[in-house]
Amino acid sequence: MEAADGNQDSSEETKQTAASFKAYLMKNNTKNNLNLYDHLTRLLIKLMDERPQDVVDVFEDMSHDVKRGLFEQKQSTLRDLQQTTAAELLAEQQRQLFARSEEADQEDELVDTPFPNVNEIGFYLEQAGVGLGREEMQRIFLALKQLVESQSLQRCRFWGKILGTQSSYIVAEAEYREGEEEEEQSTEDAGEEEEREAVTQENEVDTLPQSTFKSPPVVPKEAIGSGANKFVYYVCNEAGLPWVRLPSVTPAQITVSRQIRKFFTGKLDNPIVSYPPFPGNEANYLRAQIARISAGTQVSPQGFFQAGEEEGDEEDETPRDSYEANPDFEGMPVVEMAESLSTWVHHVQHILQQGRCTWVNLAVKQEEETHDEEEAEDREEEPDEPEPEIGPPLLTPLSQDAEMFNTPPWSSKISSALTSQHAIAALRSNLWPGAYAYACGKKFENIYVGWGLKYAGEGFSPHVPPLPQKEYPSGPEITEALDPSLEEEQALKEALEVQEAAQEEMEESDEEEEDDD
Template identity: 40%
Template sequence: MFAVFRFWGIIYGLYSNYYIVETDLKEEEYIRRNETFQEGEEDEAANVIDESVLAADVNIAHKILEEDEIAMRLRQLGHEQQLGGEDSKFPRPLPPLPPNLYEKPKKVPPEPSGVGVNTKVFYATNDLTGSWEQLPDLSPEIVQAARKIYKSFTGYFDQELITYPEFPGKEREYLRAQIGRISAGTQISPLGYYTFGAEMGGEGDEEEEPAADEEAEGPKTSYRINPKYDPVPLKDLIDGSMSFWVHHTQYILPQGRTSWWSPVAEPEHPDEAEDEAPAEEEEDEKPKTVAPEPETGPPLLTPLSEDAQIESVPAWSVRSSSKIMEEFAVAIVRSHLWPGAYCFATQGKLFQNIYLGYGLKYQVTNFSPSPLPPIQQDYPPGPEIMEMFDPTGPEEEDWRIAHLPKPKPVAPEEEEEEEEEEDEEDDEED
């Protein structure tokens, strides 16, 4: 069932340490594990209750309870009126509850066994003479949660993690997540040891021919050992530019997978969808869902010289094991992003990666947990719901006087007539 075991490294814990090995399974075992996983997903989907159906059931139960209560009151009073009649003295049942229109975001599916972050199978133990425990496969939810917390290991597989945000698992799942993150960031090899070519090694013209297919199908996810690999000299391996070392493990996207999964459903047969296109009027009526931009990461076999620095500190450092006997010296590469990750390479075709650390990523500043989300507001703020002080008596009187109806203005013609009448009266008196 297993191929070859490789010692991955040690993660130190508070009470005991984790000794970790990795291996590859045979294709038959991967197929069996994926079939079992698909069956489990189908059972889980079958047990999920539709929210709309649940709301309808709640409305029906609510209506039945109201009708039973009205019937009981009618029996007690001795009335023979029918429920819901026009002459009924009791109020009609309340209207049904409004349907819940909230739609939960789609859950990102995990990658199957043997693919992406689950390419390798890991085993861990606290005692080299004891039994080994197989660690579970990674899911995007676990990876995203592990990136938001910063917690040391205790050495107990079943230890619960009390963190914020909440971690959906125990220390066993957290250990597997950190192993996957460390492997994706620190698994390196000398330049030219691996190649994408099917037959020829190196960087010849034959590897550049399928460039169009690569753009159509996406970045390459598989490689092989270059049979014509020419060992890199020691002076190049210990070059500070790190141009002769490359990453040979797939980058984990922020989504928690190595390959992008689009939450927007795509048609299974795009050719048929184009042939049976709806009319223009229907297209205008239906709003078009905008698909999110796919996440991308650095491709495989990317040189370490392209890695970002950490506050003016290079992500990698390299040195020689001996300056006296250079013909027997070994190049040693150290990661500053994941302290404890090392890679050594001889002047031949031998190299190896190993991790000896606490399983924590380097932090430039002290770790600060994510803040709590803001409290949701039930109603928008406004004068209708805001608390105000009651006005006093004088204030109410001032308000009443200010809002009294104003007298109508006198027309100018009437004023002139009054003035003329007054003049005539004056003349008569004279």
């Protein structure tokens, strides 16, 4: 019995010794946070997997290899490559703007540049209290130069910047080149032919009865280079990114754009979800808004432009859409331009309710189309001739602009009242927030920096709800009483009988007194 107790004590001591020895082996090193127990475990696993010959001779080398394998990933002194950010990618693309071509190293010829000095425009706009900053204006200046060189444009100017929810649009206005009309017309004709072929194929397959409803005639688009399509517009999200040419605008797009309000996202192919449905994507909606803003806010000092002379159009009642610079213009006093709106005029045609700058008679075209179909039928009533819509003529003073929502259409000021001889006259549109113009001597410029939306009046503020009505007064006439019990009814009946008996006694006593009298 004593021997068994001794064996049990020795086994417990052995277990304690083994546990303490294992704890000693598992003690981590203070330098590399490793322990001998894990190292021996990995070494034995490596020996069992590889089973080399002369294990005693290569044991130290294998131990060294196991240690080295743990630090191979940490021995590299090279830093991890950082991910390229969006700002770095944009800077790499804008780097091309500052590259100087070999042709530019030669002597520059003294020729008229096709684009204005954007830095000078930015300087004057800073005095008017508006602008994009000197760095961004410089990048836009170089981007316009790149656009002119790549597209071989005759004239180009910085129209403005339209803000968006995800990215913005930098807009450049340019004149049409010769041959662009034919290219765009050919693409439109090809699209119309495909639509006609698709319609004819559907009619051949579908044998159901056709509807006799005729949709109203479509207002034709203005010719390229005239009216709302007088200029071509290029846009890009940031200076240095590729320029994209916007399509020409149609009257239907202008008409629907007047009925909806949508913020821009910065993606030209983004669909426009609205009611009424907009005929196109964001690129078409952007082009329609640019046409509306230009027609309402492009102004110039009175006398800077004069109506262009056109042969054979002296008796034509339609408003002229051409003008030319007046060589005799000497400028106007800045103080006078800042005080009076009559010194400013519109030099872009007004867009009519039809969606065009020049009115077109749709009844005549509709009669020509239906003339062949209705030759055999007698017309009892002839349709009334529609009255032509005539807008304000070109070079109309700003003083004739109408107010909206009790808000004056324009606000004018002088940049500095202390040094008026060196100040500029600044003009701000209240109907199109973000549209500005300035004039100084013989120089003037227009710019737009905004969300591309027209002023729609103050926000709707609902009326305060009335105070809640008071509770009805409680009383026997209104408050509903509980049904009495049988005992209560009997008690009430007895009380009424006692009251009636007392009343009868009083009446009899009164009668006896009268008889005695």
